[in-house]
Amino acid sequence: MTIPSFSRGQMIREASLTEAALAAVAHCRRDHNRLGFAYQIGFVRLFYRFPAQQPLEVCDELLGFVAMQLNMDAARIDDYAARQHTVSDHQNRIRELLRLTAFGPEQAEALERFLFEESCRLEQTAALLARAREFLRERRVLSPAESALLRTVGEQRRRAREHIVATLAAGLPPGVATALDRLLEVTEGEAVSGLQAIKANPATPSPIAMQGLADKLAAIEATGVLAVDLSWLNANYQRALFHYVRKGSADRLREVARPRRLAALACFLRQSYR
Structure with missing residues (x-):
């Protein structure tokens, strides 16, 4: 099982043994059991899960930190790991000590x-x-x-x-949905689809570029999508759908299921109009 990354600050904050933890550790017989019990307390507080039991999941940095607090040899964990029944029993005791609930x-x-x-x-x-x-x-x-x-x-x-x-x-009026579908078509006399024309950005400011921008805004208005209420949809999600369309081609969007395609196009046009 992969151990998540953590900072030294996190380890010190979460795995420093409290007085209550040290008192519980002291009730364990033999040094290797005290070390193992303390190690499992540090592990569950740092990762909010218990270490795997067979074989015992050991995080060397955490083990060294716990052993240092107890002034013990970290190598004693091997004796503890060999007693799987004790490891399991300690996990039940620690769950009660820390008032943790199992994931059911x-x-x-x-x-x-x-x-x-x-x-x-x-x-x-x-x-x-x-x-x-x-x-x-x-x-x-x-x-x-x-x-x-x-x-x-x-x-x-x-x-x-x-x-x-x-x-x-489902909330798009039929006329708007049809207009969005047509954006993926290349009409007669045009070199690119309506969507590609809206996505195009002029390289440098110029009167022609300004006219192109006005045409783009007019094309978005003509779809009727600006009248659709999207206030219920989180702005982050709208931006995610905007980028989905911006990075994709009209050919690729045609292959997408229609509900997702319409939703993505609606968000793209609304974000592009801003």
């Missing part, structure tokens, strides 16, 4: 609802992962495996994206 079906459902709402305003996976970890920490819920967390984020991103594009596309 109820917590998974709450996290899914939260991530769906967050995914309606955030697009980046890294940002959603950070929000998921904050959500769990605030509720003192242990984090699931990183792969499970990533899978949940991915599923809720997909659900939110489908919800947004379906809602936006």
Whole structure:
């Protein structure tokens, strides 16, 4: 299991043993058990999950920091790791000591609802992962495996994206939807599609460039998209759809499912008009 990166400041803040933790450590028999118990406290406070048990997941930097606080040899962790039953028992005791809740079906459902709402305003996976970890920490819920967390984020991103594009596309008047579809066509006598003409930017300011800008704004107005209410859609998500169209070609957009295509084009035109 991959150990997330952390700063030394984070380690000192989260893995410094409190008086209560030291008192609990002192109740353990033998040095290797005291070291292992303290190490697991530091691990769960730093990463908000317990280390894997078989074999024991060891973060060398964290182990060294904990061993230093106890004035013990970090190598004693090997004796502790060989006793999987003790490792498991200690995790149960630490969960009670720190008043942590295991990640179960109820917590998974709450996290899914939260991530769906967050995914309606955030697009980046890294940002959603950070929000998921904050959500769990605030509720003192242990984090699931990183792969499970990533899978949940991915599923809720997909659900939110489908919800947004379906809602936006369904709210477009038929005339606006037709006008957006026509932007991908190359009409007779034109060299490029209407979308490409709107995306074009003049290299230098000039009277011709100013006329081109006026024509572009008029073309956007003519679609009727400016009358569509998008106030419910988060600005970050609108910008994400804007960049999706800006980087893509008309040919590529034609292959996209119509609800997503219409939603992306609507956001692109609204952002381009500003």
